[in-house]
Amino acid sequence: MNVYDGQRIAAMLEQHGFTQTEDVTDADLIILNTCAVRAKATDKVYSALGRIRRAKKPNALLGIVGCVARESGADAFKRIPELNFVLGPQSYHKLPEILKNPDTKLLNIDLGGLEKFDELPQTTKSPVVAYIPIQEGCNHCCTYCIVPYTRGRELSRPFDDVIHDTINAAKTGAIEICFLGQNVNGYKYTDEKGKLFKLSDLICETAKLPEIQRIRFTSSYPTEMSDDLIEMFGIEPKLLPFLNMPIQSGSPRILKKMNRPDDIDTYKTIIKKLKTVRPDIQISSDFIVGFPDETDEDFAETLRIARDIKYINSYSFKYSPRPHTAAAIMPNQISEQIKSVRLQQLDNQLNENQREFNISCIGKEMICLCEGDDKTGRNLVFRTPYMQQCIVEKPDYKITALQKIKITDANKASLRGEIIK
Numbered sequence: 001m002n003v004y005d006g007q008r009i010a011a012m013l014e015q016h017g018f019t020q021t022e023d024v025t026d027a028d029l030i031i032l033n034t035c036a037v038r039a040k041a042t043d044k045v046y047s048a049l050g051r052i053r054r055a056k057k058p059n060a061l062l063g064i065v066g067c068v069a070r071e072s073g074a075d076a077f078k079r080i081p082e083l084n085f086v087l088g089p090q091s092y093h094k095l096p097e098i099l100k101n102p103d104t105k106l107l108n109i110d111l112g113g114l115e116k117f118d119e120l121p122q123t124t125k126s127p128v129v130a131y132i133p134i135q136e137g138c139n140h141c142c143t144y145c146i147v148p149y150t151r152g153r154e155l156s157r158p159f160d161d162v163i164h165d166t167i168n169a170a171k172t173g174a175i176e177i178c179f180l181g182q183n184v185n186g187y188k189y190t191d192e193k194g195k196l197f198k199l200s201d202l203i204c205e206t207a208k209l210p211e212i213q214r215i216r217f218t219s220s221y222p223t224e225m226s227d228d229l230i231e232m233f234g235i236e237p238k239l240l241p242f243l244n245m246p247i248q249s250g251s252p253r254i255l256k257k258m259n260r261p262d263d264i265d266t267y268k269t270i271i272k273k274l275k276t277v278r279p280d281i282q283i284s285s286d287f288i289v290g291f292p293d294e295t296d297e298d299f300a301e302t303l304r305i306a307r308d309i310k311y312i313n314s315y316s317f318k319y320s321p322r323p324h325t326a327a328a329i330m331p332n333q334i335s336e337q338i339k340s341v342r343l344q345q346l347d348n349q350l351n352e353n354q355r356e357f358n359i360s361c362i363g364k365e366m367i368c369l370c371e372g373d374d375k376t377g378r379n380l381v382f383r384t385p386y387m388q389q390c391i392v393e394k395p396d397y398k399i400t401a402l403q404k405i406k407i408t409d410a411n412k413a414s415l416r417g418e419i420i421k
């Protein structure tokens with residue numbers, strides 16, 4: 001979502017005559033697009049601001065946008081007096097106001113809903129992977145999560161608007177569409193005639209575009225995986241055989257305290273249905289360790305589910321207490337030391353799963369999407385249908401972005417392969 005927001009902000013500023021620079025000391029306008037989901041992300045923003053305010057040109061405008069802006073509000077100006085603007089995740093389209101009045105302090109952390117999507121310019125050139133937001137905000141209220149506070153309640157964009165953006169992306173260079181939302185599979189839009197549109201309808205319509213070869217979506221809430229969406233994995237070959245479906249914990253007791261779906265059997269049934277319609281599908285998850293009151297037994301259940309489900313490419317985090325959340329004031333908070341030990345143990349398991357899966361890919365042929373050169377410039381970086389990184393030696397002839405690749409080697413982090421002509 002932040003990558004998308006960053007692209008829109010860049011496109012908007014280009015219309016105002018700005019170009020990008022990698023050098024802070026050279027910039028006339030510096031924007032940090034921020035994430036507040038864990039305390040560490042917020043801390044990083046303030047330490048970066050501390051560095052930047054000393055390094056920047058005296059007249060350069062400095063501001064933060066996104067969730068830390070919303071979380072901090074006017075307090076951000078007190079902490080960093082050099083800040084010129086603080087704009088929340090739904091008001092960054094107001095940015096040009098600071099260009100008109102650079103001597104003011106601009107603060108807007110309103111939850112303006114979907115207004116920003118209408119006010120921002122359409123992109124004229126799309127990256128091969130185009131991110132298309134379809135909904136914003138979340139109604140689930142997981143007790144650890146700051147997102148309902150920073151991004152607000154769920155709002156789904158009109159079906160026609162999303163398709164309009166998708167067609168624009170296809171016509172301007174996109175090959176893969178990634179639908180975005182904090183609760184993406186909760187997408188529901190009812191038009192004036194009372195017709196209901198869901199994520200499965202968006203996928204169906206997008207798959208008709210010949211330019212678009214790959215479709216995926218993130219992030220999903222387990223019990224929003226409705227049967228029509230599960231069936232899409234069987235019907236629509238352009239939908240990638242990979243789904244991030246976070247479980248967070250393997251312990252029903254902790255899941256209840258998280259206000260998450262706590263019936264592990266229901267979760268497993270969804271995976272079983274997915275595998276029935278798409279036997280090659282792989283699942284990844286997000287995990288939180290050290291949630292308040294998590295015992296060794298609870299954590300053992302998390303390890304067990306990570307092993308049983310054989311998740312690939314998962315994310316794992318130490319629980320971080322966040323302002324405006326219920327879990328932050330729950331009793332029996334877990335010490336940093338225990339969180340670290342548990343995270344290490346879980347990561348060992350997740351890394352082992354990932355290594356095993358990567359190695360099982362050796363010898364297989366997969367259609368992969370080229371994302372560009374690696375750091376050395378000698379190789380190309382591809383993404384497999386499972387979002388694994390695959391490094392391929394650069395050929396001496398021109399290639400198209402989608403290539404059939406034979407996987408020749410693998411380790412935990414990535415694959416190696418060769419182009420099949």
Ligand code: SAH
Pocket residue numbers: 037038144145146147181182183218219246248286287288317318319320321322
């Ligand atoms: N579904 C939302 C949330 C993403 S946050 C979205 O797409 O925007 C990504 C992951 O961060 C969550 O799945 C969860 O595992 C983790 N997370 C969220 N809040 C957290 C907290 N307070 N402490 C630690 N991890 C957290």
